[in-house]
Amino acid sequence: MxxxxxxxxxxxxxxxxxxxxxxxxxxxxxxxxxxGPSSHADFTANQQLLTTCDPAKPPASLVEIDGTGSSASDAITAERITAVESIATRTAVCSGHLRVLVFSASSAATTVLFDGDLKQLGATDNARLRRVPETVKGVMDTVRSGYRSAMASLPQGASDITAQYRLASEWKQQLGGNSALNLVILTDGFQNVSVDLAAKALSADEAKVLADRVAMPNLAGASVTVAGLGRIAKGAPPSAIVEGLVHYYNALCAKASAATCTSVSDYAEAGR
Structure with a gap:
């Protein structure tokens, strides 16, 4: 120009x-x-991100946020919001569908914060990319405005994380089409329904034995990320406990036959 x-x-x-x-x-x-420079940098980053998209399989991005009290802190909330924004940006750049919800004691104890198609209109790639920032801003305004009230409305005494995999499978089937499921669960990982993952540190073999007892849906072709493991509002669990959580959620993901499995304590990994 x-x-x-x-x-x-x-x-x-x-x-x-x-x-x-x-x-x-x-x-x-x-x-x-x-x-200015910031928006130009964002546009350039989104151009690069576009090269990683598969037009034949746009992302069906499902972000499930643990709403139980153990991870209720401003720092964790900020990290989760940043992760959601990154996922929303990637989904918008790749013209996919995004759903963001908060959960607690079961797949029924959920509150949806956002659910919508982020397909960008425009005659050229650049025209579509220029719409992304405003689209993402609208998404994040909705997520931020509903986050705290959603957390407060859910039961706080129990966390059923494994139930969210079935919820993801059902949502993908309802969505239909040829999209690729990108499931991101933002949680401290401390499941306490059916199994207490805080009771002891699990070895890889012990984690697999526990995971084998869980009925998992078939998530073949999906990308699954569980992020925030061990991140709690007060204190910090021993590293061996956190390592056991990683083993367990990797084992669950493998049992579901997902294409990629990422289980980490760093929320930044969720925005990949």
């Missing part, structure tokens, strides 16, 4: 008359229009 064209666009938008100074750079003019 020529500097003169950018300048004209700014003037048209602001309805002012500003003398053209030949030494002004396009970057300065873009910044004046609200399209």
């Amino acid at each position: 020529k500097v003169n064209n950018v300048f004209a666009r700014c003037v048209g938008r602001r309805h002012t008359t500003v003398p053209l100074v030949a030494t002004l750079t396009a970057a300065i003019l873009l910044s004046a229009c609200g399209d």
Whole structure:
């Protein structure tokens, strides 16, 4: 884009008359229009992200957030919101579908924060990518506004994390189409329905034995991430306990025949 064209666009938008100074750079003019270095960097990042999309299999992104009290802290909330925003961005760039919910004691004890198609309109890739930031902002405004009330409305005494895999399978079947399920569970991992994962540190073999007792849906072709393991509002569990959680959720994912399995304590992994 020529500097003169950018300048004209700014003037048209602001309805002012500003003398053209030949030494002004396009970057300065873009910044004046609200399209500065930060938004340019985001656009470039989204262009790169677009190259990883599979148009034949747009993402069906399901983010399930543990709403029990053990992970109720401002720091954990901020990390989860950042992860959701990253997932929403990837889903919008790849023109997929996003569903975000909060859960606690069962698959029935859930509150949906957002559910919608994020397919971007436009004649070109760049035109579609320019719509992404506003789309993601709308998603995140909705998620943020409903998050705390959703957490407060759910039972706080129990956490049934494994039930969320069945919920994900059912949602994907209802959604239909040829989309690829991207399941992200944001949780501290401390299941206490049917099994108490805080009772002792599990070896890989012990975790597999426990996982084999769980009825899992077939998630063939899905990408499954469980993030936040061991991250609790007060204190920190021993590293051996956290390692046992990783073993357990990896074993569950393998039993579900998912294409990829990621079980981590770092929420940043959830936004991949």
